[in-house]
Amino acid sequence: MNAGQKATGIVPVPAELVDALRARFGDDFSTADAVRAQHGRDESAFDPAPPDGVVFCTDTAEVADAVALCAAHAVPVIAFGAGSSLEGQLLAVHGGITLDLSRMNRVLEIAADDMLATVQAGVTRLQLNDELRHSGLFFPIDPGADATLGGMTATRASGTNAVRYGTMRENVLALTVVLADGRVVRTGTRARKSSAGYDLARLFVGSEGTLGIVTEVTVRLHPQPAAVAAAVCSFPDVAQAVECTIAIIQGAIPIARCELMDVHAVRAVNAHDHLGLPEQPLLLMEFHGSAAGVREQAEAVQALASDHGGSDFAWADTPEERSRLWRARHHAYLSALQTRPGCRCVTTDTCVPISRLAESISATVAEADAAGLPYFLVGHVGDGNFHVGYLIDPLQPDERELAEALNARLVRRALALGGTCTGEHGVGLHKQEFLREEAGDDAIALMRALKHALDPMRILNPGKIFS
Numbered sequence: 001m002n003a004g005q006k007a008t009g010i011v012p013v014p015a016e017l018v019d020a021l022r023a024r025f026g027d028d029f030s031t032a033d034a035v036r037a038q039h040g041r042d043e044s045a046f047d048p049a050p051p052d053g054v055v056f057c058t059d060t061a062e063v064a065d066a067v068a069l070c071a072a073h074a075v076p077v078i079a080f081g082a083g084s085s086l087e088g089q090l091l092a093v094h095g096g097i098t099l100d101l102s103r104m105n106r107v108l109e110i111a112a113d114d115m116l117a118t119v120q121a122g123v124t125r126l127q128l129n130d131e132l133r134h135s136g137l138f139f140p141i142d143p144g145a146d147a148t149l150g151g152m153t154a155t156r157a158s159g160t161n162a163v164r165y166g167t168m169r170e171n172v173l174a175l176t177v178v179l180a181d182g183r184v185v186r187t188g189t190r191a192r193k194s195s196a197g198y199d200l201a202r203l204f205v206g207s208e209g210t211l212g213i214v215t216e217v218t219v220r221l222h223p224q225p226a227a228v229a230a231a232v233c234s235f236p237d238v239a240q241a242v243e244c245t246i247a248i249i250q251g252a253i254p255i256a257r258c259e260l261m262d263v264h265a266v267r268a269v270n271a272h273d274h275l276g277l278p279e280q281p282l283l284l285m286e287f288h289g290s291a292a293g294v295r296e297q298a299e300a301v302q303a304l305a306s307d308h309g310g311s312d313f314a315w316a317d318t319p320e321e322r323s324r325l326w327r328a329r330h331h332a333y334l335s336a337l338q339t340r341p342g343c344r345c346v347t348t349d350t351c352v353p354i355s356r357l358a359e360s361i362s363a364t365v366a367e368a369d370a371a372g373l374p375y376f377l378v379g380h381v382g383d384g385n386f387h388v389g390y391l392i393d394p395l396q397p398d399e400r401e402l403a404e405a406l407n408a409r410l411v412r413r414a415l416a417l418g419g420t421c422t423g424e425h426g427v428g429l430h431k432q433e434f435l436r437e438e439a440g441d442d443a444i445a446l447m448r449a450l451k452h453a454l455d456p457m458r459i460l461n462p463g464k465i466f467s
Contacts (some may be wrong), residue, residue, distance in 0.1 A: 001292040013052040013095065017073040019033040021097070022459060024065055034162035039098045042085045043145075043333075045344040045392070045400070051078060051092035056100045059120070060176055060184055063099060067213065068182025070097050077180075081122060081151035081208045083313070086347050087428030089155065089208050093463045094385040101150055107131045114190060115272065118218040121150025137221040140165035143424065144330040145263040150214045150286040155426040156206030162255045163249075163382030164256040164288065165222060167424070168205055169318060175201050176216035180455040188300060190218065203450075208426050209461040211454045225256075225288035229298055230316040230325055233305045234280040238262055238365055238377070241281045242358040244308035245381045249354050253300050257286035259329055262365070265336065269328040272335035275403050278312050284329055285383075286322070329378070336389055341389040343374075346403040348430075350414035351423030360417055361386055364410050373402055385423035412437070436466065 003070050004465045020301075030036075031053045042049025044268035055066045070077045076096025083090065094099060105124035107199065111117070112135050119128060124146045128139050135173045141152060143159035151157075153175065158167035165171070174188030179363045187200035190389060204212055235241040238260070245258055261269070270277055285301060302313050316322045328335075337345060361377070368375045379386025388410060411421045411434045421434035436444055451458070 002173055013075050013097065014073055017069060017075055017097075018053065018442045020052065020069050021066065025055055025062070025070065026308060027299070030054050030056075032056055039080050039083070039090070039100065040092055042083055042088065042090050042347075043347075044086050044088045044091075044428070045346045045394075045432065046088040049091040049093045051098040052130070054080075054098045058102055058103045058113065058415075060178065063101070063104075063178045063213055063215050064182045064184050066097070066099055067178050067180065071181050071457065071459060074457050074459060077213070078461050079121075079154070081148035081154075082124065082146065084145040084147050085151065085155065085428065086425045087422070087430040089426060089428040089461070089464055091429065094430065096459070096462075099213065101213075101215070104150075108216065110135060110137075110221075111190070112137060112221075113221075115221045116190060116218055118174075118216060118222055119149055121153075121215050121217060122148050122348070124148050125152065132221065135221075136224055137262050138224050139171075139219060140222055141168055141171055144333070147161065149217045149219065153214050153217050154207065156212050157425065158383075158385070158424045160257045160326070160380055162380055162385070162424075163258055164254065169202060171220045172201055172205050172217060172343055173220060174218035175204055177204055177212035179212050180457065180460050184215075185212070188218065192220075206426070208464050209398055210451060210464055211460065213460070220296050225294075226290055227291040227294040228256075228286065228319075228322065229294050230257075230284070230286045230322040231298060231301070231313060232277065232282055232284050232325060233310040233313045234278040234282045235304075235305075235311075236280065236309050238281045239358055239362050239407065240309040241283050242361050242381060244283065244305050244310060246354055246357060247304045247308065248301055249382060251300070251304065253297055254289070255285055255297065255301065255382060256288040257284070259284040260361075260379040260381040260386065261329065261332060264339075264374075265332045265378050268335035268339050268376060269332055272331055272338060273324070273328040275328055277325075279429055283310075284325060286326075332376065332378050333389065336391060340370045340374055340391045340393075342393070345396045346390040346400065346407060347387060347394055347425070348410060349385060349387040349423050349425045350411055350419055350421060351383065351395075352414050352417045352419030354384045356417040356419070357381060357384050357386075360414055360419070363413060364388060367406055367409060371402055372408055373399060373406070380423075383423075384419070387425075408434075428461040429464065432466055
């Protein structure tokens with residue numbers, strides 16, 4: 001997990017490139033230690049790996065110029081958004097130049113009649129929804145962190161609303177992308193579907209900045225529901241909560257959100273957000289639709305919860321109450337970190353077929369409890385995706401080894417159950433071996449061929465997805 005150890009055999013950033021970047025970008029190019037350090041770490045447990053310099057870009061043309069200059073010297077380029085990645089995606093493990101896209105934060109167009117928006121890559125999901133607040137529309141992808149849409153595209157993000165609205169893959173219509181030589185391509189159209197040639201937009205969605213740098217994104221928008229209600233229900237154990245979730249999904253109840261928090265996560269958010277939730281595993285649910293439809297959905301779910309041992313079924317009908325509950329859910333990661341001061345979190349996420357979810361989670365919980373390492377579990381269980389965070393003392397190598405061993409068993413169990421090694425975090429540095437096990441050598445060879453075709457000098461975020 002020592003990402004700070006840069007790979008050997010890498011050509012250092014030449015003085016000519018530094019001079020060229022200074023001439024082109026002036027004060028928007030920095031080699032200051034503090035700036036480099038800020039761009040050399042994310043939310044993963046990997047050691048920092050700062051770049052050799054940072055360019056702050058404001059539009060596609062500047063990204064293209066920066067990439068072209070780096071390409072001329074075969075120097076690596078890493079895109080940086082909000083810095084919220086969890087698998088080491090933005091660490092400069094081979095050195096190079098980071099392009100900070102956070103200043104590319106303009107909403108370029110809101111086309112309400114077509115229910116779409118076009119934004120620069122640095123626009124965050126909360127910023128976009130704030131712009132949409134009076135339009136009757138909203139953007140539903142909600143990974144928890146206030147991530148940028150460029151980063152969410154690059155990691156194929158999803159989150160709490162995916163069970164109803166899908167992931168970034170389903171909600172991206174078109175992209176503007178800078179290729180490894182500085183050329184700019186535009187993929188997709190404003191149309192809702194197309195059969196025109198290869199689906200290049202989907203090629204870049206989930207590529208983690210290894211095939212091109214996304215600079216503009218056109219996304220689908222959705223009508224704001226006429227009625228919204230949230231409910232929380234506690235269960236005696238995680239298994240019964242998951243069995244209830246399976247019954248909800250298999251019963252075709254159109255629930256918008258269905259989130260699991262284990263007892264450790266509940267305790268953490270109770271302390272952090274001053275809530276009084278029963279300290280048991282719980283499901284946090286949300287229903288969208290007409291007033292009558294929401295009421296019907298909620299009544300059906302309440303009956304199923306009762307059948308599976310659920311209790312303390314409580315409603316949050318006002319926007320303030322709903323926001324408080326969902327804010328606590330989104331704070332689960334930070335809340336858990338505060339339960340063990342000074343710790344680092346080794347995070348992992350898998351996704352399995354919904355019918356195998358209870359088996360996967362129950363075995364994971366049993367292993368973690370037996371190991372005795374502090375942990376917490378949360379999940380977008382409505383689509384079979386869950387996350388585990390192992391809280392380790394960074395000064396104790398045996399704890400890191402134990403966390404990685406637990407992670408390996410968790411991931412390989414998911415693969416054996418027909419699932420995937422990562423539901424939404426991406427591969428980055430952490431899941432490379434598991435990707436090979438999941439996809440197979442021939443598929444990895446095909447991915448490498450695509451990488452080589454689009455990035456023959458291997459300068460775009462090198463060392464990520466595969467070494």
